[in-house]
Amino acid sequence: xxxxxxxxxxxxxxxxxDGDKTAFSEIYHRYKGILHVHAYKKLGDFEEAKDVIQDxxxxxxxxxxxxxxxxxxxxxxxxxxxxxxxxxxxxxxVISKYTDSITSFIDxxxxxxxxxxxEKDLASIIEKEINALPPKMREVFILSRRKNMSxxxxxxxxxxxxxxxxxxxxxxxxxxxxxxxxxxxxxxLLKF
Numbered sequence: 001x002x003x004x005x006x007x008x009x010x011x012x013x014x015x016x017x018d019g020d021k022t023a024f025s026e027i028y029h030r031y032k033g034i035l036h037v038h039a040y041k042k043l044g045d046f047e048e049a050k051d052v053i054q055d056x057x058x059x060x061x062x063x064x065x066x067x068x069x070x071x072x073x074x075x076x077x078x079x080x081x082x083x084x085x086x087x088x089x090x091x092x093x094v095i096s097k098y099t100d101s102i103t104s105f106i107d108x109x110x111x112x113x114x115x116x117x118x119e120k121d122l123a124s125i126i127e128k129e130i131n132a133l134p135p136k137m138r139e140v141f142i143l144s145r146r147k148n149m150s151x152x153x154x155x156x157x158x159x160x161x162x163x164x165x166x167x168x169x170x171x172x173x174x175x176x177x178x179x180x181x182x183x184x185x186x187x188x189l190l191k192f
Contacts, residue, residue: 009073016064024064027073028057035081042085052084129179133172140168 004012004026015023032053039049056077060067068076130138136158143149143157144165151169155162 013073017067031077056081137168137172141172144169
């Protein structure tokens with residue numbers, strides 16, 4: 001009868017390649033603790049380290065026939081666990097970048113949507129106040145600001161003096177500034 005605990009790593013590796021379950025069990029018990037400590041130090045999560053060790057030994061058993069002929073089983077296990085840890089860390093970085101990207105997109109999209117809504121609200125408020133101007137004043141204002149007509153062109157179109165056009169525009173701007181100033185202040189105050 002073989003006393004597996006007395007066998008060297010090299011002897012256990014040969015037996016493992018031949019499918020000896022007891023050799024596998026001995027390797028597992030020799031190295032699971034030290035590998036778990038190493039994985040825990042690198043990952044910072046006890047359960048995740050435990051899962052990595054479980055995965056390592058599951059893979060080792062499933063692929064025991066393909067295990068390279070090595071005289072250093074501890075080195076082989078260490079390199080394998082190191083690579084698994086690197087893969088986990090790389091995967092976490094990808095997930096983190098993806099999460100940050102999604103969060104950033106959502107934040108920007110919400111900001112853009114909010115900005116568009118505010119612009120529409122503001123345009124609606126301005127239009128409402130322009131429509132509330134006295135009819136002649138509104139007409140002069142619209143010809144000046146929307147049709148880009150000069151004071152002379154407006155005066156000729158409406159059959160009034162340029163001085164009247166100038167006064168109507170000045171008065172409409174004063175009214176709008178007063179009304180919109182208070183409304184915009186309250187609108188911005190209520191939005192935040």
